[in-house]
Amino acid sequence: MTGPRHRADTRAPAPAACFNLVTGVMGLVIATLIAHSALADEDIIRSHGYSYFGELSYPPDYKHLNYVNPEAPRGGEISIAVSGTFDSMNPYSRKGRASALSSSMYESLLGEILAGSGALPADVSGEYYGLLAHSIEYPERKDWVIFRMRPEARFSDGTPVTAHDVYFSHKLLLEQGLQSYAEAVKVRVPDAEVIDDHTIKFYFADGFSRRSLIETVGFTSVWSRKWYEETGAKLNESRFEVSPGSGPYVVDEVVPNRRVAFRRNPDYWGWHLPINQGRHNFDRIRLEYFADATAAFEAFKAGETTYRTESDPKKWATAYDFPALRRGQVVREELRDGNPPTMGGIVFNLGKEVLKDVRVRKAIALGFNFEWTNQSLYNGLYAQQKSFSDGTPLEAKGVPTAEEIAFLKSLGDVVPPELLTAPAIVPHSSAPDRLLPRKNRREAERLLDEAGWRVNEGRRENADGKPLRVTFLFNATADPTSKSIVVSFMANLRVMGIDARLDVVDDSQYTVRERDRDYDLILDRYPSLTGTGAGLIQRFGSADAAYSLFNPAGLASPLVDAVIEKSLYTTSQAEEDLAVRVLDRVLRHEFFLIPTGYVPDHLVAYWDMYDHPEVQPPYALGTLDFWWYNSEKAKALIASDESS
Known part of the structure; x- marks a missing residue:
């Protein structure tokens, strides 16, 4: 912070007690009332x-x-x-x-x-x-x-x-x-x-x-x-x-x-x-x-x-x-x-049935190659984003600390056991010289097979023969580089057997469909985590998830709700920082967005x-x-x- 720090509160002085006109029991009563009044007034911060x-x-x-x-x-x-x-x-x-x-x-x-x-x-x-x-x-x-x-x-x-x-x-x-x-x-x-x-x-x-x-x-x-x-x-x-x-x-x-x-x-x-x-x-x-x-x-x-x-x-x-x-x-x-970057990228619409399985989302994410994108389309000027608090002390790293584990355990049954021992989720690695590295393709195909989307004549279908189809909503007014990113990403999904469709619409149509959440995938962003506050409920909470304009994924997680709720009752900066670090870990665990990187x-x-x-x-x-x-x-x- 810049400059010296000053207390924000100026305490009102206690009124002077005047006892010379009152004696005995009445004096004690008045003195007690004055003391209580002083305490009440002293509690007010101006x-x-x-x-x-x-x-x-x-x-x-x-x-x-x-x-x-x-x-x-x-x-x-x-x-x-x-x-x-x-x-x-x-x-x-x-x-x-x-x-x-x-x-x-x-x-x-x-x-x-x-x-x-x-x-x-x-x-x-x-x-x-x-x-x-x-x-x-x-x-x-x-x-x-x-x-x-x-x-x-x-x-x-x-x-x-x-x-x-x-x-x-x-x-x-x-x-x-x-x-x-x-x-x-x-x-x-x-x-x-x-x-x-x-x-x-x-x-x-x-x-x-x-x-x-x-x-x-x-x-x-x-x-x-x-x-x-x-x-x-x-x-x-x-x-x-x-x-x-x-x-x-x-x-x-x-x-x-x-x-x-x-x-x-x-x-x-x-x-x-x-x-x-x-x-x-x-x-x-x-x-x-x-x-x-x-x-x-x-x-x-x-x-x-x-x-x-x-x-x-x-x-x-x-x-x-x-x-x-x-x-x-x-x-x-x-x-x-000096701000941590906003968490921008490809957002999953979690309200779509096909995207409710996290294995499908993780397979789709493997279709995005940050290293290739950064070298081929961004001239190496982008940085990979791992966290909602990237580059700050609020970023969750590695396996949970003892303090994070205690925080998570206090939330009860909403916490999946693997969250207590697994490292914080970070974006997968790729290679700059190949749009879809073999190891990423193999892992994506394994996840899709496991989720019940098998290959039939080159396309992914479920047991009922329904194709795995996703539609990416894109604004025609966006810059050409963004479109190139999406086009290359969609090409990788098609290689995996996914019926990936790019829907480019004009600005007014885009606004209507974005507000109505009429998409499977979209380029959007969430704010960085710099502290707690009731605004987190609008951004990440379940109560408004079905219609909030601030939650494009429609994220509705009892675990996220519990972390936010507890963060709101922290009583010191250290407690708040711990809660935000846990929230960063939990949001990444929910896997509702593919980070596409940022300019520092x-x-x-x-x-x-x-x-x-x-x-x-x-x-x-x-x-x-x-x-x-x-x-x-x-x-x-x-x-x-x-x-x-």
Whole structure:
């Protein structure tokens, strides 16, 4: 962590006891009441920020975040290409495909998440500092929380942001928000109370861990009650109309399926806040939509867009050789990424009957050759991923430790005996010089035979003569390298006798089928494990597995549920780390995803008119957050272009 650590709580002093007016028994009674009152008051934690274990890196009087340039100039435009389409500006509904950044206008009590930067600050983990709220208070048991709001906060239409808007937003999400979120929050946050115009209190239900509850209500987007009541708009509808937000940007332009632009609001209420110094520096953020990844890259080369985060290592290694780059007009950088990688890869739909047998899933996984893919398609720039906490102390390694075994045994009969002695599952090894190594093919065929899928005239069938068929859903707007990976993988499955079919569909069809879980296999991802929290229930839990948009495999495991539940009641960082390590081991044991690897660093390219802090914070790239426009570089760029 950056900077000195400070206690997050400031304890209220005990009231002075006054005994000179009371004597005898009455004096003792009053003294006892005062003592009890002092203890009750002392139990209340009041702070300028929040972390679960109670310590904060930034003091109450911090001036700005450590990693920003507080003197960064403001101005200019940054433009980014997006592949695909959009038909909505409402990201809170299952209906329609919302534009990127369509939630960026809205703030919350504890902070905001802008353009994939994660929760602030980006140099520490699990710490949050007030945005719409200037302070927070809660008892040590965390049975409730009170947020005290900044009275100067305003929506972009000039109306005040009040506790009534916070209450309205909370209720709106429960009534019209995504089902998995609403159902989880309803039972954990049974009530909320507006104390006054700028103070709101949330109550938490008994019988649930307090982990993540304060963050859940603290990070709820706050919308204008007035706008929703006057317009009659619904949160669960697809629409282009945008309610006023309280954030530093407002919508400037919307051209369906072509362009969305946001402009910095000069009247934004929060420019003076320490958390906003050196941030939100661009006057305009423009998103240009293109039919596919190839068109998007060509637009960048031509200068139609000015910034690009490269997701295709092959393109990074071979395609960045064009006139503007050779002239020095385009900059390429590899910037540090301190986050463990998200667990991305080929996800199995566990709701499909044919994929419920883990032997079938393991056989199919043997059709993916990471070493060949990395050498042939990624130019060696990818790293193999083993864990949901790859490269961190939370990664499960080898056989379980004594502490892990004790943790697992405490869960009871849901733990399979082999989990107590077997090494953590890691991806199989392959060879870079052969797409389907013989040893992998033999092992896959053994597993399929064992699972009852025998070969009949070159194809795998069960005892009823039904062929082993899997369909891979693929988005036509994805980059060509991703398609090459899938095509080679499917070819290997066909060699095994599996009827493997690739279904390439347009962006809108893909969205519908993805949400309806109409696929056997799909490229998708799960978040990395950095700690515990109620969000793990949405991602990996059984309760919402049938419909959660955050659980593309439909994973529903009593074992996973038990580990998550116990992790939520850990009382120290060491206990939490142990629980997360066990969860990593258990998720890998469930075998619902084939890791396809990751790029260890951020690969970025941009026309030479932008700057960023010299020291990159570990947990965010922050391009749209704390980078800035350099007008002198922009002038030089224009001059060089005119002279070339």
